[in-house]
Amino acid sequence: MRELRRDPVIGRWVIISSERGKRPSEFTQEQEINNSKICPFCPGNEHLTPPEIYAFRDKETKKDKPGWWVRVVPNKYPVLGVEGQLRRTGVGLYDKMDGIGAHEVIIETPEHRKEMNELSDDKKLEDIIWMFRERIVDLKKDMRLEYILIFKNRGSTAGATISHPHSQLIALPMVPVRVQQEMRGAKSYYDYKERCVFCDIIQQEISDQIRIVTETEHFIAICPFASRFPFEIWILPKYHCARFEDIQRNDVSSLVQIMKTVLTKLDIALDRPPYNYLIHTLPLKEANQVYYHWHIELIPRLIKIAGFEWGTGCYVNPTPPENSARYLREL
Amino acid sequence: MRELRRDPVIGRWVIISSERGKRPSEFTQEQEINNSKICPFCPGNEHLTPPEIYAFRDKETKKDKPGWWVRVVPNKYPVLGVEGQLRRTGVGLYDKMDGIGAHEVIIETPEHRKEMNELSDDKKLEDIIWMFRERIVDLKKDMRLEYILIFKNRGSTAGATISHPHSQLIALPMVPVRVQQEMRGAKSYYDYKERCVFCDIIQQEISDQIRIVTETEHFIAICPFASRFPFEIWILPKYHCARFEDIQRNDVSSLVQIMKTVLTKLDIALDRPPYNYLIHTLPLKEANQVYYHWHIELIPRLIKIAGFEWGTGCYVNPTPPENSARYLREL
Numbered sequence: 001m002r003e004l005r006r007d008p009v010i011g012r013w014v015i016i017s018s019e020r021g022k023r024p025s026e027f028t029q030e031q032e033i034n035n036s037k038i039c040p041f042c043p044g045n046e047h048l049t050p051p052e053i054y055a056f057r058d059k060e061t062k063k064d065k066p067g068w069w070v071r072v073v074p075n076k077y078p079v080l081g082v083e084g085q086l087r088r089t090g091v092g093l094y095d096k097m098d099g100i101g102a103h104e105v106i107i108e109t110p111e112h113r114k115e116m117n118e119l120s121d122d123k124k125l126e127d128i129i130w131m132f133r134e135r136i137v138d139l140k141k142d143m144r145l146e147y148i149l150i151f152k153n154r155g156s157t158a159g160a161t162i163s164h165p166h167s168q169l170i171a172l173p174m175v176p177v178r179v180q181q182e183m184r185g186a187k188s189y190y191d192y193k194e195r196c197v198f199c200d201i202i203q204q205e206i207s208d209q210i211r212i213v214t215e216t217e218h219f220i221a222i223c224p225f226a227s228r229f230p231f232e233i234w235i236l237p238k239y240h241c242a243r244f245e246d247i248q249r250n251d252v253s254s255l256v257q258i259m260k261t262v263l264t265k266l267d268i269a270l271d272r273p274p275y276n277y278l279i280h281t282l283p284l285k286e287a288n289q290v291y292y293h294w295h296i297e298l299i300p301r302l303i304k305i306a307g308f309e310w311g312t313g314c315y316v317n318p319t320p321p322e323n324s325a326r327y328l329r330e331l
Numbered sequence: 332m333r334e335l336r337r338d339p340v341i342g343r344w345v346i347i348s349s350e351r352g353k354r355p356s357e358f359t360q361e362q363e364i365n366n367s368k369i370c371p372f373c374p375g376n377e378h379l380t381p382p383e384i385y386a387f388r389d390k391e392t393k394k395d396k397p398g399w400w401v402r403v404v405p406n407k408y409p410v411l412g413v414e415g416q417l418r419r420t421g422v423g424l425y426d427k428m429d430g431i432g433a434h435e436v437i438i439e440t441p442e443h444r445k446e447m448n449e450l451s452d453d454k455k456l457e458d459i460i461w462m463f464r465e466r467i468v469d470l471k472k473d474m475r476l477e478y479i480l481i482f483k484n485r486g487s488t489a490g491a492t493i494s495h496p497h498s499q500l501i502a503l504p505m506v507p508v509r510v511q512q513e514m515r516g517a518k519s520y521y522d523y524k525e526r527c528v529f530c531d532i533i534q535q536e537i538s539d540q541i542r543i544v545t546e547t548e549h550f551i552a553i554c555p556f557a558s559r560f561p562f563e564i565w566i567l568p569k570y571h572c573a574r575f576e577d578i579q580r581n582d583v584s585s586l587v588q589i590m591k592t593v594l595t596k597l598d599i600a601l602d603r604p605p606y607n608y609l610i611h612t613l614p615l616k617e618a619n620q621v622y623y624h625w626h627i628e629l630i631p632r633l634i635k636i637a638g639f640e641w642g643t644g645c646y647v648n649p650t651p652p653e654n655s656a657r658y659l660r661e662l
Contacts, residue, residue, distance in 0.1 A: 001651055007557040009516040009528055014557040015647045018654070079639075079647045093535045094556045151638030159637025170639055177512075178644030185340040197340055204424045225425045226338040226345040278642030299641060306490025307482030308410075308501055310630060311609035313509030316346045316410045320332055323349070 002081060002099030004174065012177040015099060017079045040076075041164035043110045049073040053104060054134065056127045069124045070131045071107040072169075078103035079170065086144045086173050100144055102171040106131055107164065115154070115165050116256075117263035125260070126252045132167070132279065136245040139171050140284055147172045147179060147283050150244075155274025158301045175283045182280065183292065190291035198293030199240050201225075211325045214261050218254040221262050223321035223328075229303065230319035231270065231328070233262055235296040242289035244281040259296075265328045266300060274301040333412060333430030335505065343508040346430060348410045371407075372495035374441045380404040384435060385465065387458045400455045401462045402438040403500075409434035410501065417475045417504050431475055433502040437462055438495065446485070446496050447587075448594035456591070457583045463498070463610065467576040470502050471615055478503045478510060478614050481575075486605025489632045506614045513611065514623065521622035529624030530571055532556075542656045545592050549585040552593050554652035554659075560634065561650035562601065562659070564593055566627040573620035575612040590627075596659045597631055604631040 001018040040048035043066035052064050053072045061067025080101030088097045108128045109119060116125055132150050139148055152167040153159040175183075189197040205211055205222045213221040213233055221235045235258055237251070247255070266273060277298040282289065309315050332349040371379035374397035383395050384403045392398025411432030419428045439459045440450060447456055463481050470479055483498040484490040506514075520528040536542055536553045544552040544564055552566045566589055568582070578586070597604060608629040613620065640646050 005557040007516075007555070008520070008532065010512050011516055012557065012559075013645055014559055015645065016558075016651050017647055017649060018651050091556075092539065093531050147643075149639060149642050151642050153637045157635070159635045168639070170643075172643075172645070176643035176645040178642065181341050181508075181512075181644075185338075185342055189339070200424050201339065208423065224338070225422075226336040226343065227347075228343075228345055276638035276641055278638050280642070297642070304488070304490045305636065306484045307607035307609050308480060308499070310607055311480050311482050311509065311611070311628070312478075312501075312503075312507035313512075314344055314346065314503070314507035316348055318348060320347050320349050 002079075004097045004099055006095040008093055008095070010177065013172075013174050015079050017099065019077070039112055039162065039164050041071075041105075041107045041162060041166060042112050043068070046071075049105075050076060054131070054138075056124075056131065066110070068107075069110060070127045072131060072135060073105050073107070075103040075105050075168065080172070082142075097173060100173050102139055102142075102145075102169065104135060104169040106135070106150075106167040106169065108167060109165055112164050115263065117260045117267065122253060122256060125256045126249075128167075129247070129252045129255055130249070132169070133245050133247060135169055136281075139169075140245070142171070144173050145171045145284060147175045148281070149176075149278065151276060151278040153276055155272075155301070157274035158276050160274075179280070179283065183283065183286070186291045186293075196240055196291055196293050198236060198295065202236060202238060210322045213265065213325050213328045214258060216254045216258045216261075218251045219258040221258055223325040225321065227317055227319075227321040227324070228315035229299050229317060231266065231273075231300045231302065231324045232317075232321070233266075233298040233328075235259065235262065235298065236293065237295070241294060242282040242286075242292040244279050244294040262298065262328075265331050266298075268331055269328060270300055270302065275299060276301065333410075335428045335430055337426040339424055339426070341508065344503075344505050346410050348430065350408070370443055370493065370495050372436075372438045372493060372497060373443050374399070377402075380436075381407060385462070385469075387455075387462065397441070399438075400441060401458045403462060403466060404436050404438070406434040406436050406499065411503070413473075428504060431504050433470055433473075433476075433500065435466060435500040437466070437481075437498045437500065439498060440496055443495050446594065448591045448598065453584060453587060456587045457580075459498075460578070460583045460586055461580070463500070464576050464578060466500055467612075470500075471576070473502070475504050476502045476615060478506050479612070480507075480609065482607060482609040484607055486603075486632070488605035489607050491605075510611070510614065514614065514617070517622045517624075527571055527622055527624050529567060529626065533567060533569060541653045544596065544656050544659045545589060547585045547589045547592075549582045550589040552589055554656040556652060558648055558650075558652040558655070559646035560630050560648060562597065562604075562631045562633065562655045563648075563652070564597075564629040564659075566590065566593065566629065567624065568626070572625060573613040573617075573623040575610050575625040593629065593659075596662050597629075599662055600659060601631055601633065604633060606631045 003016050004013050006013050046064040050073050055068040055071040057068035080099045082102055086100045136148050148171045150169050186197050211222045224234050279296055281294040282292050334347050335344050337344050377395040381404050386399040386402040388399035411430045411434055413433055417431045467479050479502045481500050517528050542553045555565050610627055612625040613623045
């Protein structure tokens with residue numbers, strides 16, 4: 001079974017993907033990254049992944065063979081699948097639709113142990129970002145899709161099951177509830193002020209100078225005013241741009257520079273912490289680009305999420321963002 | 332520093348509570364429940380907690396001394412405080428208010444190792460629920476407060492730092508974003524159907540018979556149609572009631588029975604899993620009671636929350652709720 005179900009109260013869609021299913025006894029053992037097994041993402045082991053979707057590789061080399069520096073494959077245990085029709089059905093009071101979408105893995109480097117900020121060939125690093133863009137541009141052609149999320153889980157606490165550096169892409173047939181909230185908030189700000197709320201945040205941060213972590217030519221990294229977590233960081237383009245996939249090749253190096261700096265600072269400050277980052281971008285079918293501003297949200301996974309946070313969506317942050325930012329800035 | 336800050340995009344309030352603050356190095360060590368220390372919640376150690384707010388205790392016994400069976404104390408490290416004025420201020424583009432509220436601990440039993448479902452004196456168990464109600468009724472008099480959340484973290488993974496059975500109460504000067512969503516959804520259903528969405532869910536579940544875990548006279552436990560997590564359970568009163576604190580003493584034993592059954596089934600199925608439960612109830616200042624229905628949401632903490640869930644609010648559940656419910660029902 002692979003289907004999307006809508007909560008009738010909140011309107012939140014949930015993916016029920018029982019092909020990943022487990023029996024109760026399997027939940028009771030803590031899952032950790034198994035480093036003893038052969039890594040399916042290392043060069044030479046390409047046959048251990050599903051067939052390659054796309055790769056940046058040396059000209060003479062063949063698909064599903066070594067010679068690549070960024071490689072995209074379908075997730076071996078996808079939460080959604082590309083095949084089939086997108087049917088929406090009612091089940092009594094409830095609503096569901098077929099589990100249509102895409103779930104891909106972007107293998108960021110052939111090197112098993114080196115994250116983006118530990119690699120030195122910037123051109124190849126830029127190709128990681130460029131690959132994110134390429135995949136969105138390609139998947140956008142599928143009219144069933146409404147939203148594409150690119151994200152990274154680093155470390156077991158952050159949800160990674162393979163340690164070889166990789167990101168993931170999930171394409172969805174609906175706009176998820178968290179993104180809807182963000183759109184609604186940004187739109188209502190725009191309706192009132194006729195300005196982009198994110199552009200205003202950047203202005204405010206540049207004027208306050210207390211929550212900035214670092215800047216490059218085209219990007220700024222801040223610890224947001226209402227940070228949910230210690231050392232939470234947002235990376236935003238300084239110029240207004242709603243869609244991540246509209247990034248220009250010229251700006252990619254500026255983005256790579258800021259990401260390297262931010263990730264290195266986190267690694268030093270927090271001793272290689274587990275983290276997630278997520279690219280927030282405009283829903284695919286939204287035409288109005290004035291009120292939204294793409295950005296990256298980066299969350300080091302340092303504190304446990306307990307009942308209060310689950311019940312309220314209200315977070316308790318023990319570290320004021322001004323302190324986090326100053327600490328990281330001064331490193 | 333103890334203040335509430337509002338995210339300017341989402342409108343989500345975050346509590347910045349740096350009296351609980353930590354230096355970066357302290358985040359890198361995993362915190363576990365320390366069982367070697369003296370338990371501050373055990374009888375005889377009452378002096379290790381802040382002074383008692385309220386307790387059910389034997390007549391001859393004194394405040395902050397043994398003889399109680401349910402005892403409420405302020406949290407030693409509160410995220411919000413009762414003292415002071417509630418000032419709302421703007422900081423440039425941003426909004427904040429003082430960290431006014433309450434944060435209490437309900438110690439459920441003098442017994443260090445026995446959870447509600449492992450205790451046999453049902454009258455004393457009913458007093459746990461009754462104490463939840465008593466505390467809400469008392470705190471409601473404070474007109475600065477807008478919402479009161481009662482929740483429980485069981486086990487270190489679920490956020491508990493003390494293993495002695497206890498619940499917590501947080502009273503807030505605003506309605507948190509997750510509760511606002513729920514109210515909005517329930518209200519929009521009511522506006523359309525002129526029926527309570529939760530009453531309709533109960534009807535549907537009783538007619539479908541595939542997601543029911545168990546029932547008592549006045550309560551029903553189901554695995555919800557759009558469960559976010561394996562073995563997620565909602566416990567709802569079968570009759571319409573918006574406010575938890577309106578529960579009648581007669582119904583409390585029916586609630587205790589269903590909670591004992593559900594928690595015992597979870598303990599058996601999942602080998603004493605970590606879990607959170609949360610009482611969802613009407614915001615304090617909401618007068619219209621037709622569209623909302625209080626309930627308990629119970630989440631065993633079995634799977635890790637990764638980047639996708641953070642970025643979208645859309646959850647991937649590997650176990651269809653029909654399977655979870657059947658498994659628990661047949662135990």
